[in-house]
Amino acid sequence: MKLSLPAQSILLPSPVLIIGTYSSDGIPNIMNAAWGGIVSSQPPCISVSLREATLTYHNIIRAEVFTVNIPSEKYVKEADFVGLVSGKNCDKFKETRLTPEKSKLVNAPIVKEFPYALECKLVRQVDLGRHTMFIGEIVGMVADNDVLNPNQLPDIEKVRPILWGSFGSMAYYNIGVKLGNAFSVGNELIKKSVRI
């Protein structure tokens, strides 16, 4: 039975984005954001939506750059921690014992222990209410050699990213098994429809 329910910002799955910026005093900061996604492929762009209350919001407005770091599942505690505390009163790299490495392309830190990161330059800012959406052009990518496929692209089976179950579960999950190849598994229906 289908039920009509109140509007909710529930997308399944949601990603776990660890946003890297420098504070005005040069201290590297990371925060956990779930509101975001790819918004364009040419040029490659990603959106991240943040509340004004966060330190990262102000860091991005000032520096106009940020990184999006993708944690692997073994860093679920660290990923959650950097969403529980504010960089205004905590050095999150120090507390998590994660290592900041400055991006070569943008003035923002990369999390050394995480498998890959997108290096972004702010190109658009859209105020939407409680959240402001920052659109960053992805100008480069930094990845561990051992999570890449033969085409030098991050392989999800090696990255082992975290997903967030949103408000319905309030929990993190890992990826499961492969269901089929994209732009391929649906071909079975095309053939079937042709046969009919």
Add this chain to the structure above:
Amino acid sequence: MKLSLPAQSILLPSPVLIIGTYSSDGIPNIMNAAWGGIVSSQPPCISVSLREATLTYHNIIRAEVFTVNIPSEKYVKEADFVGLVSGKNCDKFKETRLTPEKSKLVNAPIVKEFPYALECKLVRQVDLGRHTMFIGEIVGMVADNDVLNPNQLPDIEKVRPILWGSFGSMAYYNIGVKLGNAFSVGNELIKKSVRI
């Protein structure tokens, strides 16, 4: 070893969004989109980025409404199929034998067989190059009773959504196991840092 690589629009995981619209002749259409995500919680908003070449792009511009349907893993073939063919020359509901049901809140179809859908009104359009980002305010949600948790929110463990592994794997995956509770599992690091 960390490698610097060309910019890529690779976010792991990426969602599988099945966008529902009506064509100008009233035929319900669905397409598979991976570029999107929640962009605001108050008001609840979601973004979906589409190329002008798609029928859905023109349907959204004309009607200013759309649905975002979340397929469960058992519909991976159907989800892939509706990204392989265009609604310009194929009735995708008919071919997949999925059932369109008109949303009560917006003039757009919902996929009856999928566990839940977000009903959206277009509030912003941002041209970004190859893709145009459509921001929809989520005005309601329709869900199967049996995928809801006690708070009437879609539970990821019951929805069993599909995730896309992006260009590095070109494959779909299901969700795996729970890694920990959000806003909770990171507390262990807070306690540790206090102890030190």
